Amino acid sequence: MGEIVNLRQMKKRRERDAQAAAAAENRVRHGRTGAQKENDRRVEERRSALLDGARSSPDDPSNS
Numbered sequence: 001m002g003e004i005v006n007l008r009q010m011k012k013r014r015e016r017d018a019q020a021a022a023a024a025e026n027r028v029r030h031g032r033t034g035a036q037k038e039n040d041r042r043v044e045e046r047r048s049a050l051l052d053g054a055r056s057s058p059d060d061p062s063n064s
Contacts (some may be wrong), residue, residue: 032040
């Protein structure tokens, strides 16, 4: 005899798996979280400030 399978549970499991796959695809498609974007923006501001402070003449347009 084969294993007894509850069809209702199998249907729910299949739906959960489909939703998990769709969620994973959306995470890849829509990229990073807001916190990650904010962190990258802060890092870029710090880097820019450091580079601007290291310039010999900040008002000279030829240094850009």
